[in-house]
Amino acid sequence: MTKTDKKSFNQSLAEWKLFIYNRTTGEFLGRTAKSWGLILLFYLVFYGFLAALFSFTMWAMLQTLNDEVPKYRDQIPSPGLMVFPKPVSALDFSFSLSDAESYQGYIDDLKKFLKPYGLEEQKNLTDCTNGTFFEQKGPEYTACQFPLALLEACSGVDDPTFGYQEGKPCILVKMNRSESTAFLSTYPSNGTIDLKYFPYYGKKLHGNYLQPLVAVQVGFGSDADVREVMVECKIDGSPNLKTQNDRDKFLGRVAFKITMHA
């Protein structure tokens, strides 16, 4: 039994050798040099053609697109809500009061994020009327001013540590940019986003657009060592914007947790 096995192994080895290079026919891996040349040439031409065809189709497809507005906006009818700064893990802010290092990152992030909201940067922007949509016809589109002062204690003007040092951390809540047009009026006095910041006309036309922000400042009492709070922000007062979607936890709402150690 083993004898025949060995023989067949040797045989197959010889067959493989012959397959890799056959001296008599000059075949390498089952093809002669000419055959290899032809097949490679064929694939070169064929794939070259396919690549050209693909590039052309893609180019043609891109030509049909509008530079300014996406062709369809049906997939993001309602904007999501997002917070700033972005914590490292999920939506779980955690820092230690005594350790400046632990919240320095948040402060840097906020500073960076609020830089476009500085007085200098907003000089050219329009001071819009409160309470109505700021609809524009183009071709020039300007953005509404969002004075940092609106964020009061969280503006970083008075307190460059955004309240983190005092144990009253600021979190900014922003509404995702989406080119939706419908937004309704009435707001509660606190944490409102004014209609005048809508609509958004897209990156290209509306490059200097400033997303309206709402700041949330959390104040902790001073008795406990570890203080935790769950905050949920929701777009309210607009029946057109969805806030209840089982699958999308960020559609018109955002929930986050802040944990502060002494």
Add this chain to the structure above:
Amino acid sequence: MNRKREIYSVELSGTKDIEKTDKEDGKKSRGLKNKCLERKKNHQKEELKKELDLHDHKLSKEELETKYSTNIITGLSSAQAAELLAQHGPNSLTPPKETSEIIKFLKQMVGGFSILLWIGAILCWIAYGIQYSNDHASSLDNVYLGSVLALVVILTGVFAYYQEAKSTNIMSSFRKMIPQQALVIRDSEKKTIPADQLVVGDIVEIKGGDRVPADVRILSTQGCKVDNSSVTGESEPQARSCEFTHESPLETKNIAFFSTTCLEVSAPPVGTATGMVINTGDRTIIGQIASLASGVKDLKTPIAIEIEHFVHIVAGVAVSIGVIFFIIAVSMKYYVLDSIIFLIGIIVANVPEGLLATVTVTLSLTAKRMAKKNCLVKNLEAVETLGSTSIICSDKTGTLTQNRMTVAHLWFDHQIFVADTSENQSNQVFDQSSATWASLSRIITLCNRAEFRPGQESVPIMKKIVVGDASETALLKFSEVMLGNVMDIRKRNRKVAEIPFNSTNKFQLSIHETEDPDDKRFLVVMKGAPERVLEKCSTIMVNGQEQPLDRSTAEAFHTAYMELGGIGERVLGFCHLYLPTDEFPETYSFDVDAVNFPTSNFCFVGLLSMIDPPRSTVPDAVTKCRSAGIKVIMVTGDHPITAKAIAKSVGIISANSETVEDIAKRLNLPVEQVNKQDAKAAVVTGMELKDMSPEQLDELLANHSEIVFARTSPQQKLIIVEGCQRQDAVVAVTGDGVNDSPALKKADIGIAMGIAGSDAAKNAADMVLLDDNFASIVTGVEEGRLIFDNLKKTIAYTLTKNIAELCPFLIYIIAGLPLPIGTITILFIDLGTDIIPSIALAYEKAESDIMNRKPRHKKKDRLVNAPLALYSYLHIGLMQALGAFVTYFTVYAQQGFLPSAILHLRVEWENDNVNDLEDSYGQEWTRFQRKYLEWTGYTAFFVSIMIQQIADLIIRKTRRNSIFQQGLFRNKVIWVGIASQIIIALILSYGLGTIQALNFTMLRPQYWFVAVPHAVLIWVYDEVRKFFIRLFPGSWWDKNMYY
């Protein structure tokens, strides 16, 4: 231990084995057990060859009574019988051991690609396990995917199992037969009981025409004859009596074997043969032969080998691409867990999940089609085996011939006339105006004891049942066709006396009154062996006139006799004599024992020859086989001359080819001096075969294209089959006897005869010919070849989209695009839209005459060859992938993500914490919004593949011809397939688009058409390919592009 071994060697009593045992002494005892088992098997075989340990034939009746504690007169008592029945089991052959249903089911569960999918499923669950241990809130997606994969395996497995079971059921329903009855004496009473209730010691009575119900020792009978052809291969009836005549139980006359037929028992007073049952069920000789057949190992069918080959290729591609990209992914710093998920995706994309089920359906469709054409396939895979058959070893009687004697030639007035031997004999055109014919036909009609069984007035003549032997039946039917109502003629010519045929006289004679009322003479008519009949004649009738029988007429007679005998026909001579009224007045009383009438000086009228003629469809079928490159070998127990004559008349030996003997005769040389290479044909007898070494047989099979084996025993069939298989041929064998079953098992495809076949033969065969007709085999071959071609098309069709499913994963890993198509979506293509179209290809008609090409070479013409794989994967598959990607990019770009924006976006895209991902227009997307867009991408990709698969389906209709040559609408099922694809896709997108677990969304209508130009391109490209193949046959293009 040692002692035991010795016992074995003693039992075997072969010196060789003792030597072996001695050598083994030093070896470990572990091997001993196996050896012992092997020995036992060998021992069994040996025993059978030694012709059984049966001595009952040597015993006297009294000894038998004691041995079986029975009584010849009163039989067993019911109680005894019941006890013996419980002890030995019923008197029936155990059907061959079937694989248990659970094993069959499990085989379906792990066979083919299932293993790969199981691995995928398990990897999914492992991945979830790891995720779960890290984060208890991790999503259940992987669990679902794993479960879906497992479900896919189970469902396809159940389906394949169900298909198999269904086709086996056809067979088992066929197997059901009317239970056989036996007349037995028990408790001193004659009873009719089912034959399987018989036990040893039972006293049974057998009538002519009965099947012998068990191995029986004959106790009393007279003139009993049995047909032992199924045991010994001899086709002549064997006499049975109660005398012990031979040492061997197979040769002695006082034993009749189970399942042989008792042909006749001479007339009363006895009328029946009485015997004692000495062996029942599997212990009968037939039972032992049948169990020998089950020892012959089943070969893998060619299509099973091909499918295995194909599975290996695809699995090889899947695993190697999977592993390569796993390594790439890991080295690109992907998490191992993610890499595992990629691996699963690649496997799922690469494995054509639905294909094996499709193949099963396709095969069973063909099996059904073949069943309609009288080929009943027991094993689905045998459907294709028939198509790759390169040698058919066919029986003669009943398969090539009609299995009934028929008048073929007549000789009278010094002339040979040809009679119509077709199935209905309606076209008898020979000259019937001669007065000699009138006389001859009268003799044929009157000198005949055969009669139609009454009550068959409405049955066509050829189908009427006749009581009488084969020759007399032939003559009766012949005269009925020629003259009309024979019974009436006989009534008008009343028979007054007769001498029946016997082997010493070799003639048959009867005396009649004539129907002519004015002619009071008696007419004596005689038929028999021509030379015997001629001896009794002094005159011969020519053109109605009696002439003296001179030398030249005798010569003419001999020439005609030799000519007819030389073509293998059974020749009979006919003569008559009118008795003078003066010597034999009307009242004369004839005495056949005293022979008080003349039996010489007759007038010779003519000769008539009979043959079992070929079926009318057979010559055509043999020609078809020949042009299809299939060698037809005739294997028969018949006389070489008859065999050769039939072989010539059906074309197995073609008109212009000669055997060595023919050449020798023509050149007037001794046979030894003829160059064997010159002879195309060969007629080999069993005796010659017996003396041949395997090498000589190989040489014979290789050098002669037309071979007839005559006078062979069924056992020699096995030798012939093995010889053919050594030539690398796929061998089909027909058979009907029990002794054929080893050959049927050994053959690549064993074909049993449905009408004449024994159960053992049907059990051993892969296929049953319901009409016993050779021509049905040829239609089967045609179907088998067609299915091979169509399976190629199905596989090419199915493999193509694998690339379009695989590329997304590769691009996803390398370029970090959001995943273009999900695993579940892929399953919906493989098991949804693609299923009906791939089955539809089974209905495709042949592109050209498939019976005009050589049978495929087992090792060279593979089902899936390199051009097929390359063309499907690297040409059409890639084009499909491109088309689908265009749709994908279009969907993303029109929603805000330009192609440049989604490159390497994967990590952020899939990050659950990023809920403000910015697109090319500055819009920000939450994770779920992105997911929904991703699903829209899946749907778009899915639809694009589906649209291009329609083009793929149409191009796969042909491999060489243009679609327009084949006809777009000839195969309607293709259009059903296309409709099903579109409908399933519409339902998935618009009907189930709201069920998020399925990952389908409502797709904008225009996205359905993005890939249409690509589909058209695929079709144009393939037409160009086929055009060049047709234009330059044999060219580089043909070799590389024709699959």
